[in-house]
Amino acid sequence: xxxxxxxxxxxxxxxxxxxxxxxxxxxxxxxxxxxxxxxxxxxxxxxxxxxxxxxxxxxxxxxxxxxxxxxxxxxxxxxxxxxxxxxxxxxxxxxxxxxxxxxxxxxxxxxxxxxxxxxxxxxxxxxxxxxxxxxxxxxx
Amino acid sequence: xxxxxxxxxxxxxxxxxxxxxxxxxxxxxxxxxxxxxxxxxxxxxxxxxxxxxxxxxxxxxxxxxxxxxxxxxxxxxxxxxxxxxxxxxxxxxxxxxxxxxxxxxxxxxxxxxxxxxxxxxxxxxxxxxxxxxxxxxxxxxxxxxxxxxxxxxxxxxxxxxxxxxxxxxxxxxxxxxxxxxxxxxxxxxxxxxxxxxxxxxxxxxxxxxxxxxxxxxxxxxx
Numbered sequence: 001x002x003x004x005x006x007x008x009x010x011x012x013x014x015x016x017x018x019x020x021x022x023x024x025x026x027x028x029x030x031x032x033x034x035x036x037x038x039x040x041x042x043x044x045x046x047x048x049x050x051x052x053x054x055x056x057x058x059x060x061x062x063x064x065x066x067x068x069x070x071x072x073x074x075x076x077x078x079x080x081x082x083x084x085x086x087x088x089x090x091x092x093x094x095x096x097x098x099x100x101x102x103x104x105x106x107x108x109x110x111x112x113x114x115x116x117x118x119x120x121x122x123x124x125x126x127x128x129x130x131x132x133x134x135x136x137x138x139x140x
Numbered sequence: 141x142x143x144x145x146x147x148x149x150x151x152x153x154x155x156x157x158x159x160x161x162x163x164x165x166x167x168x169x170x171x172x173x174x175x176x177x178x179x180x181x182x183x184x185x186x187x188x189x190x191x192x193x194x195x196x197x198x199x200x201x202x203x204x205x206x207x208x209x210x211x212x213x214x215x216x217x218x219x220x221x222x223x224x225x226x227x228x229x230x231x232x233x234x235x236x237x238x239x240x241x242x243x244x245x246x247x248x249x250x251x252x253x254x255x256x257x258x259x260x261x262x263x264x265x266x267x268x269x270x271x272x273x274x275x276x277x278x279x280x281x282x283x284x285x286x287x288x289x290x291x292x293x294x295x296x297x298x299x300x301x302x303x304x305x306x307x308x309x310x311x312x313x314x315x316x317x318x319x320x321x322x323x324x325x326x327x328x329x330x331x332x333x334x335x336x337x338x339x340x341x342x343x344x345x346x347x348x349x350x351x352x353x354x355x356x357x358x359x360x361x362x
Contacts, residue, residue, distance in 0.1 A: 048180075049184050049187075050183050050184055050187055053184065053187035053188065053191065054187060056191055057187060057190060057191060057194075092149060092188055095148060095149040095150065096149055096150075096153075096188075096191065096192050096195060097195075098195070134195050135191050135194045135195050136194070
């Protein structure tokens with residue numbers, strides 16, 4: 001059975017900046033997966049664990065965060081903080097017996113680089129291989 | 141402060157697996173400072189509980205609230221506003237808070253979301269260390285302010301054991317030998333001579349070995 005995952009992306013404003021010009025048409029031209037919904041943040045350091053968990057509660061099959069390189073964050077430590085929060089949620093997923101890779105952190109150079117598209121495609125392929133979120137089971 | 145940490149999720153989920161309405165109750169006291177059970181952690185836990193129950197095919201209404209402290213009757217009284225609205229309270233307070241709710245709300249279910257670990261302080265951001273055992277008989281004035289009861293693995297009172305090596309404890313080589321620290325500090329303070337006096341056999345009756353402790357101040361009771 002075909003499965004199109006619902007994937008949520010939280011991206012640093014600077015990392016995603018150019019990707020959002022022209023109403024997102026550049027992303028479409030570069031084959032950015034249409035099933036990924038992007039939320040831009042002023043800095044990924046702003047993200048809270050509850051934002052990531054809420055995405056799963058809202059039906060996401062996978063969630064990922066794209067922030068600045070660890071040593072090149074515009075706000076110095078924002079992407080480091082985001083990575084720690086993603087790691088904490090990965091640990092919680094493991095505690096519940098859920099694949100940790102349903103949530104991931106990526107560090108990508110600012111601006112629209114091929115890597116921004118590559119990690120989106122990687123995440124899409126990964127979540128397709130994992131299948132639907134186990135949190136979406138119907139209540140008994 | 142009292143330092144605590146979240147219990148394993150599986151343990152928490154088992155406690156509330158049959159509940160349909162759960163109130164995750166944060167405490168704004170010590171557990172907020174040690175980032176274990178404040179409002180932020182309660183929101184995270186509520187989300188995890190919802191997801192954990194959903195994964196098992198169960199749906200529950202999980203909300204959050206917070207009290208200034210869960211170790212004071214006057215704040216516990218404010219739980220009246222939630223009367224009848226929840227099957228259980230999942231407290232993110234220390235064990236004191238859970239006990240207070242259990243004492244004052246005899247007909248309500250209350251569960252601990254945290255393991256209460258020790259009395260300590262924040263050595264640096266994200267790291268807490270045990271500093272006090274609450275033994276009820278403080279000897280810090282003899283030991284340069286460093287506690288051998290809480291910080292020596294054997295709670296020795298007359299110097300280090302034979303396992304102290306290069307200033308580290310034999311229990312864990314990442315742990316400082318507090319008796320080495322006491323000796324060095326007393327030396328710096330030119331008080332090392334005081335350590336030659338033998339500490340008398342200790343009366344542990346104040347440390348809880350005589351049952352739960354209680355303190356009464358007649359000047360404050362009404």
